[in-house]
Amino acid sequence: PIDSAPATSRRYHRLDISQPAFWARDFRDRDEVFAQLRTEPGLTWHAPPPAVFPHSEPGYWAVTRHEDIAFVSRHPELFTSALGISMDPMPIELQRPTTFFLTMDPPQHTRYRRLISSAFTPKQVRRIESQIRANAAGIVGEFLADLSSGAPVDFVDSVSRKLPMRTISDMIGIDPAERDAVAQAAEAMFGSSDEEYAALAERAEFFMAQFGILHRAGTDLARLRRTEPRDDLMSAIVAAEVDGHRLTDEEVGAFMVLLASAGNDTTKQATSHAFEALVERPAQREWLLEDFDARIGGAVEEFIRWSTPVLHFARHAVSDTDVAGTRIRAGEKLVLFYCSANRDETALDDPHIFDITRTRNTHSGFGGGGAHFCLGAWLARMQLRLLFHELLTRVPEVALGKPEYVHSDFIHGVKRMAVQRV
Numbered sequence: 357p358i359d360s361a362p363a364t365s366r367r368y369h370r371l372d373i374s375q376p377a378f379w380a381r382d383f384r385d386r387d388e389v390f391a392q393l394r395t396e397p398g399l400t401w402h403a404p405p406p407a408v409f410p411h412s413e414p415g416y417w418a419v420t421r422h423e424d425i426a427f428v429s430r431h432p433e434l435f436t437s438a439l440g441i442s443m444d445p446m447p448i449e450l451q452r453p454t455t456f457f458l459t460m461d462p463p464q465h466t467r468y469r470r471l472i473s474s475a476f477t478p479k480q481v482r483r484i485e486s487q488i489r490a491n492a493a494g495i496v497g498e499f500l501a502d503l504s505s506g507a508p509v510d511f512v513d514s515v516s517r518k519l520p521m522r523t524i525s526d527m528i529g530i531d532p533a534e535r536d537a538v539a540q541a542a543e544a545m546f547g548s549s550d551e552e553y554a555a556l557a558e559r560a561e562f563f564m565a566q567f568g569i570l571h572r573a574g575t576d577l578a579r580l581r582r583t584e585p586r587d588d589l590m591s592a593i594v595a596a597e598v599d600g601h602r603l604t605d606e607e608v609g610a611f612m613v614l615l616a617s618a619g620n621d622t623t624k625q626a627t628s629h630a631f632e633a634l635v636e637r638p639a640q641r642e643w644l645l646e647d648f649d650a651r652i653g654g655a656v657e658e659f660i661r662w663s664t665p666v667l668h669f670a671r672h673a674v675s676d677t678d679v680a681g682t683r684i685r686a687g688e689k690l691v692l693f694y695c696s697a698n699r700d701e702t703a704l705d706d707p708h709i710f711d712i713t714r715t716r717n718t719h720s721g722f723g724g725g726g727a728h729f730c731l732g733a734w735l736a737r738m739q740l741r742l743l744f745h746e747l748l749t750r751v752p753e754v755a756l757g758k759p760e761y762v763h764s765d766f767i768h769g770v771k772r773m774a775v776q777r778v
């Protein structure tokens with residue numbers, strides 16, 4: 357049983373990484389702070405972010421080293437996901453045990469994840485490769501048309517957001533007329549700590565409103581597919597059984613929230629960051645083009661490491677446990693900072709340099725391994741490979757404006773990035 361009374365008498369670390377202002381800083385400044393934390397013995401204890409959701413926690417342990425993140429991620433029996441997986445305390449809707457497999461532990465997690473995992477294996481993803489390639493070609497064609505006027509074009513709107521949205525919408529079976537609204541709700545939900553989306557005081561309400569939009573889209577679509585199944589994921593979800601029962605509307609809605617959010621805003625952010633990195637480094641771009649098929653696999657891993665679209669996820673200790681020599685009490689929260697693991701000098705050579713030629717790339721961009729490792733990793737990799745083939749072979753030389761970043765403590769995002777022909 358989990359002791360629900362975590363210690364409150366711990367000393368907070370002097371480096372404050374919880375305030376929204378910290379996450380509004382340039383990521384290179386944040387990297388320096390995490391570099392300092394990684395040198396501290398054991399884990400460091402931090403104040404919680406300003407309370408957004410109704411209940412608060414006294415603080416959390418920052419897990420910043422690659423090795424420690426891997427340890428926590430691979431031991432769900434010691435570190436549960438069911439008490440919330442974000443730095444903010446979780447809204448109660450997300451904590452209900454049967455809604456969201458991201459917030460379940462094995463063996464329940466395994467039963468729910470299995471319902472859709474066969475759609476995301478490398479073999480299954482290869483079956484939709486030609487469709488994704490055609491979408492990527494179409495998107496880059498539209499982008500070239502946008503660029504041809506000579507005026508600046510927003511790369512995020514014109515390119516980054518389109519392919520993930522089309523891919524996951526095709527897979528789930530979302531009606532083309534609804535896709536934009538679904539993608540916007542997913543973006544706003546992930547980026548909800550950015551002041552452009554919602555003032556701090558309204559954040560919880562705003563977050564839940566976006567959650568509600570996605571959830572409703574899921575239950576509406578489920579109703580259609582129950583009567584008229586098609587060859588899509590939603591039809592498979594409504595037909596599936598767990599423990600001898602069909603999924604309820606509540607559960608189906610949760611699948612939609614998870615797939616539409618995780619499937620959209622992550623690959624989108626990796627696309628923007630990777631494009632920026634390659635435009636700024638023509639020598640690497642040329643190296644990649646010299647033998648694209650052989651080199652793109654490694655390049656995509658570097659896109660993920662460099663961009664780290666998902667900054668963190670959290671766990672709670674099930675019982676008293678030691679991590680890196682620090683005693684963690686039952687019920688205490690640990691935040692796994694993937695953005696820090698992906699700059700960890702002990703796991704990577706020259707981690708602060710973008711280098712698609714690196715051969716050892718033990719990154720945590722898709723998580724630290726174990727049961728919750730990103731289900732969409734192969735899908736994301738394929739989309740990036742096919743999209744960058746189109747971008748690098750067809751787009752002429754361009755100049756970039758300064759990207760505007762999402763001020764979010766959860767997603768490393770680019771809001772807008774102007775591109776112009778030179």
Ligand code: HEM
Nearest residue numbers: 458618619622623626666722723724728729730731732736
């Ligand atoms: C989980 C990152 C693309 C679906 C995760 C996790 C991370 C992550 C860090 C948590 C892993 C953990 O807790 O150990 C990313 C990145 C992506 C990406 C960086 C793109 C560059 C996608 C796509 C989908 C997807 C395209 C498609 C639907 C999921 C799901 C989970 C997940 C369903 C929950 C897995 C579970 O709890 O068992 N992802 N993801 N992701 N991702 Fe992704």
